[in-house]
Amino acid sequence: MRLTDCHNTEHFRAFAKRRLPSPIFHYIDGAADDEVTYRRNTAAFETCDLVPNVLAGVEHIDMSTTVMGQKLDLPLFMSPTALQRLFHHDGERAVGKAAEKFGTLFGISSLATVSIEEIGATISAPKLFQLYVHKDKELTRNMIDRCKEANFEAMALTVDTIVGGNRERDLYTGFTSPPRLTLKSLLSFAAHPAWAANYFFRAKFELAQLKDYVREGTDFSLSVADYFNTMLDQSMDWKAAEAICRYWGKPFVLKGIMSVGDAERAVDIGAAAIMVSNHGGRQLDGSRSPFDQLAESVDAVGDRIDVICDGGIRRGTHVLKALSLGAKACSGGRFYLYALAAAGQAGVEKALTNMRNEIERDMKLMGCRSIEDLGRHNLRFR
Numbered sequence: 001m002r003l004t005d006c007h008n009t010e011h012f013r014a015f016a017k018r019r020l021p022s023p024i025f026h027y028i029d030g031a032a033d034d035e036v037t038y039r040r041n042t043a044a045f046e047t048c049d050l051v052p053n054v055l056a057g058v059e060h061i062d063m064s065t066t067v068m069g070q071k072l073d074l075p076l077f078m079s080p081t082a083l084q085r086l087f088h089h090d091g092e093r094a095v096g097k098a099a100e101k102f103g104t105l106f107g108i109s110s111l112a113t114v115s116i117e118e119i120g121a122t123i124s125a126p127k128l129f130q131l132y133v134h135k136d137k138e139l140t141r142n143m144i145d146r147c148k149e150a151n152f153e154a155m156a157l158t159v160d161t162i163v164g165g166n167r168e169r170d171l172y173t174g175f176t177s178p179p180r181l182t183l184k185s186l187l188s189f190a191a192h193p194a195w196a197a198n199y200f201f202r203a204k205f206e207l208a209q210l211k212d213y214v215r216e217g218t219d220f221s222l223s224v225a226d227y228f229n230t231m232l233d234q235s236m237d238w239k240a241a242e243a244i245c246r247y248w249g250k251p252f253v254l255k256g257i258m259s260v261g262d263a264e265r266a267v268d269i270g271a272a273a274i275m276v277s278n279h280g281g282r283q284l285d286g287s288r289s290p291f292d293q294l295a296e297s298v299d300a301v302g303d304r305i306d307v308i309c310d311g312g313i314r315r316g317t318h319v320l321k322a323l324s325l326g327a328k329a330c331s332g333g334r335f336y337l338y339a340l341a342a343a344g345q346a347g348v349e350k351a352l353t354n355m356r357n358e359i360e361r362d363m364k365l366m367g368c369r370s371i372e373d374l375g376r377h378n379l380r381f382r
């Protein structure tokens with residue numbers, strides 16, 4: 001399989017499946033319980049249709065949008081995701097460089113494998129840090145301080161991982177971070193020698209923000225669900241979120257807001273944006289999809305904060321549908337993670353090229369010169 005053959009997210013997924021040992025592929029690809037929510041996140045976009053206008057003079061179009069005070073050339077950005085150097089040895093470096101080239105934002109996770117300092121010094125794209133509130137308050141504060149120092153533009157507090165989701169594919173494959181060396185995992189590494197050579201002979205895998213505080217995830221293998229259950233602070237509440245927002249002092253985002261009541265509270269505590277998200281179906285299976293929940297979120301708070309539709313995006317038309325309902329931008333994980341696993345930075349750039357081409361072509365076919373031209377008038381639910 002070649003990169004030039006990857007014309008859509010599904011092609012990248014197939015490529016990633018070949019390149020990665022199966023526990024790692026299924027960690028990216030899998031979701032919680034029966035994966036009903038995971039499937040619905042994308043299927044929801046098929047519940048409505050675009051109604052185009054024509055003869056609109058679309059020779060030049062503008063795809064830019066402004067979210068969290070940042071002007072982006074594309075209305076789609078890279079959500080923060082954990083453990084990226086497991087998927088490709090360049091990890092966050094590759095994703096950041098690709099974001100830079102496409103003028104879009106990218107997020108790094110608290111469980112990132114490249115340090116805040118390195119990303120701050122080497123990537124000029126707008127950067128968002130995704131915060132997990134740890135029981136160790138010193139660690140949590142340290143991550144925020146480091147982001148201030150490194151001039152990150154925005155911070156997202158993830159609020160939908162108060163406990164770990166039940167990711168049954170990980171239970172079945174025995175996925176841990178770092179990968180545990182068992183007979184089964186070694187056999188799967190042996191079947192993917194290129195991946196294994198990179199993993200064992202390049203820079204040691206580590207959780208760069210956490211390694212000086214906790215050994216879990218870097219020296220001790222454990223599942224991501226166990227990490228959430230043992231390390232994260234389950235007492236986190238609105239008061240804590242507000243205090244972090246104040247302490248951070250720059251654009252602050254709540255990632256994983258679903259209800260209108262919570263969207264209103266996000267406004268009250270001073271958030272600049274919400275990411276309507278169910279963590280890519282990886283947490284509460286049976287939860288509503290971001291696209292299904294988008295209109296009521298926009299109606300409730302869209303005039304006061306940026307509403308971002310996170311998850312399920314696999315096509316340019318999905319982005320257009322979310323923008324038509326009033327999202328300021330869309331974001332996603334797997335659409336670029338499969339590409340990262342397939343071919344590193346070149347892969348992520350190809351995935352972004354595909355998406356940018358689709359969004360541009362689809363806007364022209366819709367008769368839209370800028371994303372402000374999109375609205376509910378051009379959408380019909382079946």
Ligand SMILES: Cc1cc2nc3c(=O)[nH]c(=O)nc-3n(C[C@H](O)[C@H](O)[C@H](O)COP(=O)(O)O)c2cc1C
Pocket residue numbers: 027028029041079080081082109110111130158255277278279280281310311312313331332333334335337
């Ligand atoms: C492999 C993987 C790791 C992720 N790690 C994190 C994380 O560390 N923090 C976080 O807030 N969200 C994380 N997410 C969720 C993404 O930020 C995003 O919400 C989700 O991927 C959106 O769904 P999509 O993959 O369908 O686009 C992760 C998702 C995936 C697939």
